[in-house]
Amino acid sequence: MRYLWTIIWSFLLSFLISYVLSSMGGESLPINQVLIMTVIFAVAIFILGEGALKEETE
Template identity: 55%
Template sequence: MRYIMTIFWSFLIAAAVSYVLSSMGGEPFLIQNAIILTAIFSIVVFVLGDGILKEKAE
């Protein structure tokens, strides 16, 4: 479930960032850019959450 929620929130954040940046640049909003950014955000979060920042068992 955490992977689905991570992808969902990554998509929302990526869509917002993509919309703002395309508006600032005077370009049309393309959903493909948001999907690409979603994939990048999700991969970074998965790597950080499951690998680098994983809590050590005591």
């Protein structure tokens, strides 16, 4: 379930960033850019959450 929510939040944040930047530039919203950023954000979160940011146990 956490993977599903990660993908949903990654999509929403990517859409927000892309919408704001394209509106500031006066261009149309590129949905392919949103999907690419979603994949990049989700993969980065999966890697950081599963490996890099784990708490060390003694």
